[in-house]
Amino acid sequence: MQKGRFGRYGGMYVSEILVQALLELEAAFERIYPTEEFQREFHELLRDYGGRPTPLYYARNFSRRVGFKVYLKREDLLCGGSHKLNNALGQALLAKKMGKKRLITETAAGQHGLATVMAGNICGLKTEIFMGIKDIERQASNVERMKLLGAKIKPVKSGAGVLKDAVSETLREWAACSRTTHYLVGSTVGPHPFPTIVAAFQSVIGQELKKQILEKEGRLPDAIVACGSGGSNALGAFRPFLEERDVRLYFIEGGGESLGAENSAAAFKLGSPGVLHGSLMVVMQDEWGQIRPSRTRAAGLNYPGRGPEISYLCETGRVKPGHALDDEVFEAVRLMCRTEGLIPALETAHAVAYVLNHPEEFKPDDVVVINYSGRGDKDIETILRYFHGSA
Numbered sequence: 001m002q003k004g005r006f007g008r009y010g011g012m013y014v015s016e017i018l019v020q021a022l023l024e025l026e027a028a029f030e031r032i033y034p035t036e037e038f039q040r041e042f043h044e045l046l047r048d049y050g051g052r053p054t055p056l057y058y059a060r061n062f063s064r065r066v067g068f069k070v071y072l073k074r075e076d077l078l079c080g081g082s083h084k085l086n087n088a089l090g091q092a093l094l095a096k097k098m099g100k101k102r103l104i105t106e107t108a109a110g111q112h113g114l115a116t117v118m119a120g121n122i123c124g125l126k127t128e129i130f131m132g133i134k135d136i137e138r139q140a141s142n143v144e145r146m147k148l149l150g151a152k153i154k155p156v157k158s159g160a161g162v163l164k165d166a167v168s169e170t171l172r173e174w175a176a177c178s179r180t181t182h183y184l185v186g187s188t189v190g191p192h193p194f195p196t197i198v199a200a201f202q203s204v205i206g207q208e209l210k211k212q213i214l215e216k217e218g219r220l221p222d223a224i225v226a227c228g229s230g231g232s233n234a235l236g237a238f239r240p241f242l243e244e245r246d247v248r249l250y251f252i253e254g255g256g257e258s259l260g261a262e263n264s265a266a267a268f269k270l271g272s273p274g275v276l277h278g279s280l281m282v283v284m285q286d287e288w289g290q291i292r293p294s295r296t297r298a299a300g301l302n303y304p305g306r307g308p309e310i311s312y313l314c315e316t317g318r319v320k321p322g323h324a325l326d327d328e329v330f331e332a333v334r335l336m337c338r339t340e341g342l343i344p345a346l347e348t349a350h351a352v353a354y355v356l357n358h359p360e361e362f363k364p365d366d367v368v369v370i371n372y373s374g375r376g377d378k379d380i381e382t383i384l385r386y387f388h389g390s391a
């Protein structure tokens, strides 16, 4: 396969100014990432700061309810409450070794912004975070947290004042100052080499998972289920299993209230190939190629594109795409609370809901792993509003 391509997806659809910065990043990653020194420092940070390895938990009560064995890969226990820190630490360390002084990024709900300023502080880099003005209003408490940690917040008024506009603004800023600044992309999206770099840093999830399931079950799982939009937690879990043809892989998107509803984010059902933020991938778009924003209640599932690698894996059939609807998602939250005493992030609850609602996909002697991408503390208000509204 051509470098930076996953089948027809991927590539580097950016202005000439950015090509230089991307090639510099590609070369630095290829030179620095495999070295023993980098691997040691990265894994030390993941362990001592992040809390890795995260446990693989056999969810007995939940398993009894669904009728087959379900394990949870506990990324909710990573420092910060989701898988996002794996990638932020990796890229911040890489940026430091490249001699950069400053990190920029964008965030919607604030989870990736928080992970970035945490990693920036550890590596001694200044952090600036671009955020749509609508998102700043909606996520006031995470904005305060990021400021407390020392991040500078840059409000983005252009477009609809949401995530996709903040990404465009960050790319523009990067073009102007890439000599001193690294753009810490938060998911397996954007131009090459970002999708490859982010998946490499997140693969620690799947590497641990493989070892842990072999210890606990003496065999590989029958299926791994992950939620996603850009695809970083899913690819992190899937990558070490791509060649293991007997392991079924499921990628679950935000279905919204229904597939016809305004808030649906089921891009593999509703989208088509197009270019977004420098990469060819499956995107939600109208007939003119304008991006169709989605508004699922799980903020982390609202990016309108599916990264090039997950787009390719779904197209070839190696990964099966699916979606969960809002009612199913909140039911999944309730069941996870009652059976295991865990409040999942709304994103994560999509993977849980899919397992609950697709008995035809699983057999009684199956071993299924849910990549439990994050905890639900950030979503408490939304969850309570839903249950009180519908009660």
Ligand SMILES: *Cc1c(COP(=O)(O)O)cnc(C)c1O
Pocket: 082, 083, 084, 111, 186, 187, 188, 227, 228, 229, 230, 231, 232, 233, 234, 300, 301, 345, 347, 348, 373, 374, 375
């Ligand atoms: C951000 C986020 C996601 C979605 O991002 P991916 O890059 O597709 O993994 C999923 N779950 C949680 C908890 C998140 O914070």
